[in-house]
Amino acid sequence: MGRQRGSGTPSEHTDTGERPGRARGRRWRRGVLALCVACAVAVPLAGAARPRVPAPSPAVLAPPAAATLGATYAANRANAAQAARMAAEHGDRGRAAADRGLADPARQLLAFDGRGAGRATEVLGDLAHADRIAVLVPGSDTGLDTYGRFRAAALALHERLTLEAPAGTRTAVVAWLGYETPGTVSTTVATTGRAEEAAPALRDVVGDLRAVVGQRPGISLLCHSYGSVVCARAADGLDVDDIALVGSPGTGADTAADLRTRARIWAARGADDWVGNVPHLSAGLFGTTVGFGTDPLSPAFGARVFAAGDGGHSDYFAPGSPSLTNLTRIVLAETRAVTS
Structure with missing residues (x-):
């Protein structure tokens, strides 16, 4: 929130022509709005201890x-x-x-x-000889106790990549649980704080992958839910070819161009994903910013929007789903085959 300029008695106006009482009312409404954003993001899922x-x-x-x-x-x-x-x-x-x-x-x-909640980075496939690599970045409430469902998404993608890859093209999937994810019912899930803490680690793992495979293979980040905020915070100058945002509440950036990356930016949301009901707003509250701003699917954001079908928030990697089909095409650089 911007700082209120000017001072004086309650009878005086601010330099914007607004009475102090109205300015306080406006700040109060923005605070309430920010709390609503936090609740909208947090309430639909149950948190885990x-x-x-x-x-x-x-x-x-x-x-x-x-x-x-x-x-x-x-x-x-x-x-x-x-x-x-x-x-x-x-x-x-x-x-x-x-x-x-x-x-x-x-x-x-x-x-x-x-x-603690635990962290792990697991490779599916032959990383050293891969031609195309997908890095999965998870969202809230992902830890070692819930790692099985995250790995299931990575397995589904790896199986589809193996099936669809052109002859001679080798693929690998990296399931990156490399940060402390926020709880779904918590204040941290509606702010960029955890993402800002996680971004250096995501940049490091991409650097490690480049050290292993060199510059030839293509690397795609597939970022789910709060993971899309992490990817956005790490995107500036990151050596990847594609960043796909699925089930994203927003990235904290106004536009895809604000991510300052050469990567193609993609976005998708299932028709039954509750994130579609989250207000795409941001506001200052208690010294931090709550909410993630522009909807990544909006024309104003400028991402390449692709079809995700009728699935819900946890269905983007479901076998046979339109979203998994399109994510596979993105990883394989078959961009003309991606459906919208």
């Missing part, structure tokens, strides 16, 4: 390289196995099971941190 179970510190590793990926995966699996044992000793069987799943010898963990 954030577990605090003991876990080891993450493995200390050198930056990944194509030649060392196997060692990186093995070290992070070992860390996940240790986290599973500690969670089991603590009596948290659900977390222990989640950690054991990530410690399976078949899993390819580029990063793992079992502390």
Whole structure:
């Protein structure tokens, strides 16, 4: 919110010609509006308690390289196995099971941190030789306890990419749970704070991928819900080809051009997604900005809008859905085949 200029007695006018009482009323209404935005984003989903179970510190590793990926995966699996044992000793069987799943010898963990709600970066496919790479960025209430549903989305995309990729084109999907996601019923879900904290980590993982694969492969960010705010905050100068915003409440930017990226910006929303009912507004409240501004599907934003079908907020990666079909085409750079 802009600072009120001018001072004086209540009988005096401000330099905008507005009486102080009216200005206070306007600020109050904007505050109420901001609270409404927060409620609109938070209320439709039920929040989940954030577990605090003991876990080891993450493995200390050198930056990944194509030649060392196997060692990186093995070290992070070992860390996940240790986290599973500690969670089991603590009596948290659900977390222990989640950690054991990530410690399976078949899993390819580029990063793992079992502390708190947990973080993990998992690779599906042969990253070192991939020609096209998709990085999935999740939204609110995604942690190790709910990682299964996030991984299911990554698996569905990887299966579709494998099926649809032209002969000789190799693909990989990176499920990036690399930040502390906000709770769906919380004040943080309606502000850009967590996204601003997460953006450097997202830029780092893209840099790590480039270090592994070089400049040849195309990289796409597929950003769901609050993850679209994270992608927007990381976009400036990021070395990716496409950024797809699905189920986005807004990005905090007025236009796609404001993201200052060479990447193509895409946007989609399912017909039954409750995010469509969220007011696309932003307002200052208690020293922060609440709400995410322009609707990414609006012509004013300037994204390439694509079809997502009739699905809801969690259906963008559902097998057979129009959204998954179009996301697959975006990752494969088949942009002319994307339907609107």
